[in-house]
């Protein structure tokens with residue numbers, strides 16, 4: 001990581017082919033703006049989540065997994081790096097931010113982020129707390145497990161398959177420019193985001209349980 005927190009002027013250091021490809025999009029936008037005077041802006045959006053987030057991204061994987069464990073459809077949630085930290089915001093705030101970027105007086109580049117980080121571990125604890133379960137962590141590294149204090153069952157395990165070859169740690173944004181120039185600030189808290197995702201995934205898990213659907 002080149003600078004913490006990351007702002008518009010922080011040098012890019014992409015850590016995946018996907019990140020590398022995004023830099024093409026970033027610079028071609030700058031180029032069209034500077035070369036042809038087009039209203040072309042970049043939004044540099046940190047992680048933004050919601051109940052309709054894809055099931056393989058870690059926030060949704062956690063809320064969906066916890067809900068399915070709660071209704072008895074699954075036993076265990078397998079995760080990668082529990083210490084990974086992200087700046088997770090609510091997608092609705094980011095969509096509002098994108099709209100504001102396009103209404104600005106002039107085109108430019110803006111970081112949209114909450115400025116707060118949480119770990120995967122915290123996300124797990126908060127999600128289980130929504131169904132009244134406290135997690136006790138036992139062991140270390142790949143052998144670490146999360147035990148539901150109420151039932152004594154192991155509900156979280158580490159699977160190294162999910163480790164990233166080049167982890168970005170910690171990822172946290174500074175959205176001061178968006179606040180000062182556009183008046184954008186995220187309105188929805190992390191706790192509210194998790195609450196919304198858990199409510200949605202619990203409803204879905206209950207529907208799946210009622211219809212006998214047990215697919216992962």
Ligand SMILES: C[C@H]1O[C@H](OP(=O)(O)OP(=O)(O)OC[C@H]2O[C@@H](n3cnc4c(=O)[nH]c(N)nc43)[C@H](O)[C@@H]2O)[C@@H](O)[C@@H](O)C1=O
Nearest residue numbers: 045046047056057058059078079080081082084120162164
């Ligand atoms: C800003 C950026 O945001 C997103 O990309 P991402 O940050 O890679 O999102 P993610 O939810 O896959 O991983 C978040 C963190 O969670 C850790 N982690 C632990 N255990 C598991 C695990 O079991 N699964 C996954 N997926 N991640 C895990 C993993 O190591 C990583 O540190 C996209 O919107 C992307 O489009 C984008 O632009």
